[in-house]
Amino acid sequence: MAEVKPYNMCWLEYTDLSKYKNKYIKVFENVVVLGGNELNLPLKELKNFLTFSLNIKPKIFKNTLVKGRNYVLIGRLIEIKKIFKESERFEKLLNDEGFIIKRIDIDGNKVLIITAKSYNGIVYGIFNLIERLKRGEDIENIDIVSNPSLRFRMLNHWDNLDGSIERGYAGKSIFFRENKILINERTKDYARLLSSIGVNGVVINNVNVKKKEVELITPSYLKKIGELSKIFSAYGIKIYLSINFASPIYLGGLNTADPLDKRVAVWWKAKVDEIYEYVPDFGGFLVKADSEFNPGPHMYGRTHADGANMLGEALESYGGFVIWRAFVYNCLQDWRDTNTDRAKAAYENFKPLDGKFSENVIVQIKYGPMDFQVREPVNPLFGGLEHTNQILELQITQEYTGQQIHLCYLGTLWKEVLDFDTYAKGEGSKVKEILKGNVFDLKNNGMAGVSNVGDDINWTGHDLAQANLYTFGALSWNPDERIEEVVKRWIELTFGDNEKVIKNISYMLLSSHKAYEKYTTPLGLGWMVNPGHHYGPNPEGYEYSKWGTYHRANYEAIGVDRSSRGTGYTLQYHSPWREIYDNIETCPEELLLFFHRVPYNYKLKSGKTLIQTYYDLHFEGVEEAEEIRKKWIELKGEIEDKIYERVLNRLDIQIEHAKEWRDVINTYFFRRTGIPDEKGRKIYP
Template sequence: SRRIEKGEEANLPSGVILKAEESSSLAKEGYRITRAENKIFIEGKEPAGVLYGVFHLIRLVGCGESIEKLAIEQAPSNPNRMLNHWDNIDGSIERGYAGKSIFFDQENILLNDRTKDYARLCASVGINGVVINNVNVKGAATELITKKYLPQLKRMADIFHGYGIKLFLSLNFAAPMEIGGLTLADPLDQQVIAWWKDAFKEVYEYIPDFGGFLVKADSEGRPGPFTYHRTHAEGANMLAEIIRPYGGIIVWRCFVYNCKQDWRDKLTDRAKAGYDNFMPLDGEFEDNVILQIKNGPMDFQVREPVSPLLGGLKHTNQILEVQVTQEYTGQQRHVCYLIPMWEEVLRFKTYCSEKKDTVADIVSGRTFRQANCGMAGVANVGNDENWTGHDLAAANWYGFGRISWDTTLTAEEIAKEWIQMTFSGDKKVIKNVTDILMNSWPAYEKYTSPLGIGWMVNPGHHYGPNVDGYEYDRWGTYHRADCKGIGVERGPAGTGYTLQYHEPNASMYEKIETCPEELLLFFHYVSYTHKLKSGKTLIQHIYDTHFEGVEDVETMIERWKALEGKIDSEAFERVMKRLDEQLASSKDWCDIVNSYFYRKSGIADAKNRTIY
């Protein structure tokens, strides 16, 4: 972040008075900022609230806002605002694109200056919970809940505590077998329950304010209660009842689906799996269990509909999970500002109730009066000098924190804040970088997978175009393109997925005529000659958008080049290199996708551009 410049110092008061009082009328973690007699007063119910108020004041000054008259009162939109790190204990990061882990190295826990810097950065945008290890808990990571690691984790938790952040760990559901010497991990077995009681007691003896555990169970080969013919609720509740006396929570991921699907099977639909697995259990989970639900029903694609679980579940705590790390959106080699996507998700009307029916209402707890709710983001942080690999990817980390703190903020407001806090208040810098950020997600969508169909990436690492990469695999990730059309029929005549939504959304998605075109191929198989609202055929839309996406990247490069000399030279060059790679990659996407569909359809580009 940049330093406060000399011209901004004149606006500063003679003193800042900090005050934390439990008797305050302020909401939990909320704060009040006022100014009187050239002094600024920042009040909170607890120290964390005061800290957030201090960062608000710093943000005002950093963005050049007046602090002459202050009467600000804020409270967070969401009680839980968490980052999930997919860091492995060997120091690698699953889906990490910014170097190695800042928490682990060769099965050791790292504690250094960056630990404190990281906590401060998170607190500055209101993040109050951090899961430091990968949800796929394997090998030595299973032992993080033992004395082998707890003394070091206590030191980390103490650093986090100073910034209002609770430490969380991902949990291996099979730990009683893998490190406990038991022959099973049945959540209803008394020996298993006793083992977990001892394990949790030890954790809380070392870390009294430990937040709790994130669990990925019965998903993609991970162990879980299904092995013992138990439900997700029985598995989660066993852990929740044990952790309850300590004030901890269990966050249970809903990313559960059949990952051994036969591509020939057109009725089994991965998109339906989350709803089918968890809706029958609504109301069966303890009140200190939170179900963590991805924003869409698939897996963080560049465009997905909102998961029908968000608005389906009415008696269960929910956390919205988004992916800050850019697994399917350019892997921090491409600029892809994701806050506009999350803003759309949060504003989406589910029609689950007459009032307060948006996703933002649901995950804040307002809709169903739930206390344990919020947002979680899969982190994009590593040990690269700039934290996020691509300098502009830091806007996604910053933006996740800001929009989870205040869901009424717009993506553009957040972008402008971040630019001024990071680069400068120069008008051209603000305008050009805002334009780059705000156009980056639409550009990425144009030159990659069209109209919500998703995937089309190289298997395994998920970078770069491969239209049929997952088409005949077991993961349920199909586009079903043939010589006549493309798309997956998910209406009542197909997989029936649309029936999982409340009306009028269900009817809207069921019909090609009313389905939002940006999701058309997600919901329907559509002929290449189908006319879109623009008057273009589907195939011409595919051709045009892919060429346009490349042009959009060229425009980004022009805007960035115009800032040379106005931005730190090292940061400027780092971004320039990434933009050059993005341009080359976008051309690959354009040529490969357009050539694929030209060869499939036999229909030429109406503009006679080069397609191979």
Template sequence: MLMSGNYRIIHPVEDGHQLWLRGETAAGAKVTANKKSPTINIAKEELENGWKGGEVRLRLQNSKELRALGRDGFRIAGNSQQVDIMASAEQGLLYGAYHLLRMQETGKITENIQVEEKPAFDIRILNHWDNLNRTVERGYAGYSLWRWDQLPEVVSPRYEAYARANASIGINATVLNNVNASPDILKAEYLQKVKVLADIFRPYGIKVYLSINFSSPKILGGLEDSDPLNPAVPLWWKEKVKEIYKLIPDFGGFLVKANSEGQPGPQDYGRTHVDGANMLADALKPYKGIVMWRAFVYAPDEPDRAKQAYAEFMPFDGEFRDNVIIQVKNGPVDFQPREPFSPLFGAMQKTPVMAELQITQEYLGFSNHLAYLSTMWEEFLKSDTYSKGEGSTVAKATDGSLFNHSLSAISGVANIGVDDNWCGHHFAQANWYAFGRLAWNHELTSEAIADEWIRMTFSSDPEFLVPVKKMMLDSREAVVNYMMPLGLHHIFAEGHHYGPQPWYSQAAREDWTCVYYHKASKEAIGFDRTTKGSNAVAQYFSPLREQFNNPATCPDEYLLWFHHLPWDFKMKDGKTLWDALCYKYDKGVQQAREFQKIWDKAGSLIDEHRFQHVQSRLKIQASDAVWWKDACLLYFQTFSNKPIPYDIERPVHELNDLKKIRLNMRHTN
């Protein structure tokens, strides 16, 4: 095996490659450990290089108190002169080491250090939508990290750098390949390549998972079909799983996209999701592997796509094996800039459910727009499902505490590629960081996470920290404002999901058009999901269903998600709906321009390279915000026949010119 370098690469230009791991690299701290292992050695080396205080003692201890913190939990006790990091397992010591260094780099070290941490979710996993040809579906940071053409012989130094970055924020699992999976990933030659990555990741506490194609037994095994009730099919899977675990003893399991957007699945043979998931779960069970079965399904004959996942999975609650977890996108449609939470969270109580978040900005301006997504995820995780009364948040419904599930997980669709700065946009690194931190502790605030990230990545200077943090905290709401305010959703241009195309009306499926979602007419706009419409509100628990059902009580941010309302509908602040839309779009434009001002003023406080890179992206974002505002308001104005309020900036585009814009990219996931 050839190593093409050491993972601690020194870049002559500040290109963001170091991410948030910028502490001292030759501190020479005194660090001792009572055991040796590859994982403990990493923890020891990180502290020796980065800790600026006194002695650190790493102590692996099998006490009842430490075992209660799980394999990943840890305790830190002491002071700046001598501190102990204690855990019952090696991973805990590694996470404790990174936590202590984070405290140091963010100014949190006090005279008396007393910390006890355990993660909220057992499995904290990145989903890579990476294809075997190294293209990345919904990837905006270059090609895939995984050089399948060179593996297993040549190993990129970025593999270990990737593992280190993930371990530093508590991510402990990764799915290497796209959910639109090629069967080839299960070929022996590819499993040898996967083994190399698994061996590199293992000391960092990271398990490898694979997305699988449900038709693999037929395609790879030459079987007549892939019917889970054909005895030869589960036998093929058992042999394949055995082959995998012989190579990778700690292999995590499978992620499955089945009977969705053309992907094969058990329904091809008249079987159910339960039949397919349980077959795979049985094959993995002897090795303690799990199945993450995606709930992203929607049928062309369902009049409301938002209802489909609930309708398809709720009847099977309690029928899945105990090593199956249902992976559900945070909203009921598809990673929109704002959606209410999927009603499956809280409703599915007998089966573990995990959230699928999208770190990559498919619907939020790709790597061109600054959109700090922690605020979105915090909003989602803190949403109350009311499934067991008040306080039954999405976080509690998924972390195992509300329904007493032994299996808990959370996933994020990765935004990582081979770009020097990993994520395409320097501020997109914050979303990778925020996912890891929230996966570890979903009670952290977006403000606290942003504060950490800015201090570790850029500067602790208040002149930089305070305004830039505010910019981050405002950024996602700004994107909602200039793209799809007041509950509008999925009015992106055909295929690429970057720019606006609210007039898009011709597609292979009605629910792949934009007019399907906004339903604008001369009388009204919005999707009626009330009891008089699709009745999607019925999928939520009281009092949410009643709150969402009534436009007078429905939160403004979800108004047009649940209601089809006249243009002169009176909002809570007295404005008409039309005027409210206009002011929201305009506010988004003004916010994007304000980000430019904040960044330009802060530029003298950081390095020139990153400053200019972000500055150029903010210019694009401000221009795109105007594009969105003009396209949506000029188009909707053809229905409302109302003037744009005169204190709002006039459109600078012509609608006919905007309709001519074409960008061609791939379909969704």
């Protein structure tokens, strides 16, 4: 039996699958591993799964081929090629981190080969195989080649040294506690979870690097980070750190952090040398500079490129990377100023620097131009930047999407973002193709997800929010995968193969984002949240603030005109989007209030007015949330009691809070206009 842990292992849980024992036993009786001890760890993953879930105890052979029997053959391609000529053709099929799982005949025996060019590839191959076994897949004649489409598949933790997590909704940090770095059994299990979904980089600390966190790049912390890195490296994951751009001042005693000042560059070079001494597998830096009160090169009249390239140079000889966030805007805006448009800021800041960043610098861009609202247009920097490495930043943690109290599966939204065609080089210039390197000749691209993980028993607060983490991994490996397929796989891995469970949870997940959108701020409105914590409705909470997120509703209209006649944001897009968005008649209605200022009595394509549509969507949204809850109740008895109750409890709260959203927003619109609901439903006065 596998040990009982004080937390569940999500899709990696060793459930009892002895029903498949007979199906698989002939394949796995013998396992041959080529190479030294370096593959011990992936081998152990396979062995543990076979033992604990399938009750199969394979015989292990190291560097010894077994004759006259079926066996599994695990080894890096360079080893496999030595003993099995045909495998030379695998060379072309694989990229650096891809793997092959293939069952072939060798000397009359059936051999299941798991191979890859790199260690990472082997690890991914093993986890992939485990997934297939867990789902009872037929592997008699398996023949799989799988390569990750994106080079960087990263998680960003907004964890603070004191153990708190900015925008964290699943307990405390699994990395930090009371200004110390935590390393325990859970550390390794987290590495296993991430590795199993193909993640190859983790930024462990918050992008807002405050006082104590500045010291993470000093020896007092680096030793422990080195230990942490060893654990993660064993699963193919590099550790990155968020840094404070003014570190040369805070830590180095310099009076400047000017990236063009030689002393600063020298200081960083020495600092990087020191980091790699402690953390040989170090991935690099994530930098939030000149953004929301974090220091940056602008303080010295330098550009983001100046700042990033200086750091890049320090990291270059180690193969390290600088990931530089494009989330830069004026966060001290005056609401009275109607010329400034926060939506335009990232493009305005970074487009002029396109081509000026070094090769080991990557610009990390939030999916939309604002900040992870339930719906935004895709950031025009995608397609706008043609000569710059890019990482798409997504928020797995549900800051604006219900904070893991509401069920809000994000895969559907992410998929739409990835599939968005920027038309940068004509049709087909989809975001995902840019990230793959198929549109511009740039390969150091990827996806970063802000983690939704904490030390809660289920890692993610809401048990079903595990699906968001899993999906992030799946899409960053293969953005072309059908989202329904990802959802189904996650359900099967997590809850087993019960048809009804698969059907109902699929429904719940796939309809949840739309429902959340409807009962909160649909049609691209966004932002009507309580300031600060961002949970729950507050229609004018941000209306007069410094943050540049206004809807400027008055007695007759709502929304900001971002067309060419307004702030001109639409001009940041390529044609035909530029024209489509610019025209209120052609603008997709789901983004109508993002791009246009719209009178309440404006008629949408349905023939209904804006205000009636808003009422309708809010009533519908609650009904859909209730439907989602009903689907879960149908599963009583089919799901482990504890999980069933935990999720039901959150769904109950979700319904209550969805109604609050509905009523607040409807009342807000009603109080503005005095226009009643055509259908006479309850709108509070």
